[in-house]
Amino acid sequence: MGETLGATIHDVARAAGVSISTVSRVINGTVPVSNAVAARVEAAMQALRYVPRAAARSLATRRTQTLGLLMANMAGDFFEPLLSGIEAVATEADYALLISLAGRRGPHGALPPGLGPHNCDGLLVFAGSLTAEGVAHGHALGLPMVLIQLRPPEGVPVPCVTIENRAAAREIVEHLIVVHGRRRIVMLLGPAGNEDGERREAGYHEALAAHGLANDHGMTLRGNFERGAARAAVSQLITSGAPFDAIFTGDDEAAVGALQALRSFGRQVPGEVSVAGFDDQRLAEVVSPPLTTVHAPTEQVGAEAARQLLRVVRGEAAKPRVVLPTKMVIRRSCGCGSESGK
Amino acid sequence: MGETLGATIHDVARAAGVSISTVSRVINGTVPVSNAVAARVEAAMQALRYVPRAAARSLATRRTQTLGLLMANMAGDFFEPLLSGIEAVATEADYALLISLAGRRGPHGALPPGLGPHNCDGLLVFAGSLTAEGVAHGHALGLPMVLIQLRPPEGVPVPCVTIENRAAAREIVEHLIVVHGRRRIVMLLGPAGNEDGERREAGYHEALAAHGLANDHGMTLRGNFERGAARAAVSQLITSGAPFDAIFTGDDEAAVGALQALRSFGRQVPGEVSVAGFDDQRLAEVVSPPLTTVHAPTEQVGAEAARQLLRVVRGEAAKPRVVLPTKMVIRRSCGCGSESGK
DNA sequence: CTGTTAGCGCCTTCAT
């Protein structure tokens, strides 16, 4: 049971018989120090288990060596890979990670009080955690930021990293059309305002248009990236009697909901209707039939966002926009690999 | 584009025509301040968008108002609920959250450099992120800690919050025995040293013993809480020709792997073999057959751990151990609801 | 109720 607050730079200096400036120099390597002295200082630090107080250092340098991370409450299993990617590069660069969730309170219209220039050098903003005003607010404060899965509001030049949504959505929908001959493809949209969802919808419309297919308003339903909402929407669709032979969902969770609804009404997948999702979450390969979807490189997204943020923090030029490639992964829910399809 | 570093307490004091102490007082409410003055100060703070610099405050108070969180790279979807529970109570108590992952480096044998008394007031340690030595190390430093899904090493009195593993495991295994008449129940163990896994194993053995069932060494295999490892283990089990009529896995991921292996060998679930998992992850209800498992109250675990840590930080008495209840959730993989079972 | 004055622990000129 030791004191929580350990040795200070003074203790080290005294133990090594030097001034605190010298200790500071060996710690930061700012100015050359004679080998002999450096060794003594190192030894003293070891012996005293000295760790510089972050607050003191931060106060003096006006840097926090901390990156903020604003996330949304996200269902699914990509929270961990995203954070993992971020943490790896932050740690590598010797930055700590301060985290805040949008949570039940919904997206913030301004920076949450717990995260700002007063306690971090830069901020990673995940889609759904901050409104456009919030982003503008942070930018106005001069806080370095990078957006994840989200593009900046008009006139607010904040770098962002996203994944290839539109082209991938178009590709997978065209797969349903070309390979499986589907003609009436319904899409389950993401939550209103969700960019990933909107881009995926754009790709969907492109595909339909390119093949001259039905593209009326009734073909899109709200799935909200939620299993339950998707299930309800599809159930209603079925009872409405509207014809359809495929469902493309904005994400895998919604696809699972669609699958459940389809099954409960006895509709065969992929026999009668093809289903395709997006994200390639862990459950995609275990639902039945295994879900054809688009793989999202979540960990890389996190890592790349952190890299860009570090550049902004350091005053280097960051890419205004980086789009990471996605990849279609064909399984069985579209019809491939089963007697009826391919 | 403003300055990243905004107004200081001096600016506010000047604007309000008072001393910095007064400003400090209205901020912290430590000492009564006349209403008139308080109002002027509040106004000045608003106008200047004043936010106290965390470092300065921390340096002066010797408190960071920050909780550290040490996590492991965890597969599955319980990262988000856990963090969500923690964040809710931390935010409520006005604490920031500093996070670090054990990551590819594996569990730390000591506190990671990025997390310690120098930058947080207390630390939440998730199972698999820190070794017993690491826990002892943190305790020796006098850093308030609370362990999650992990009990403290002998002689190191650190509070912990866990879930009911043993009894729940016993209950679900007995379900397989009593309700479904299973006699040769194999268990897929978690990673060596994982406490949840070990407690679940204990419950499994209890159940077997209580019913006088085969309990030889060959009945347990390593599943490592991984889909792939579990699949491999079960495949090997099947090819070995050893008889078994049920599989209890330490977690749902392993259950999925078991299901895959069983299916690839044409073994009917639950007809020929019953399967049961643990955790009730999101995929549990979508695999086929839907997985009978035990629900783990992940978000509550996070919240409770944060609450206990706050108590320790404040010097109040914390419960040395809180065990949250789990609940068996019956689906189809055990045999219930299908023609063969129940 | 309010102002003055020391530090909190570290970095950083400025001398030497």
Next chain:
DNA sequence: ATGAAGGCGCTAACAG
């Protein structure tokens, strides 16, 4: 290459 001294922004006695 090293030491001395000031200051980062804030809180906390201590006077009044």
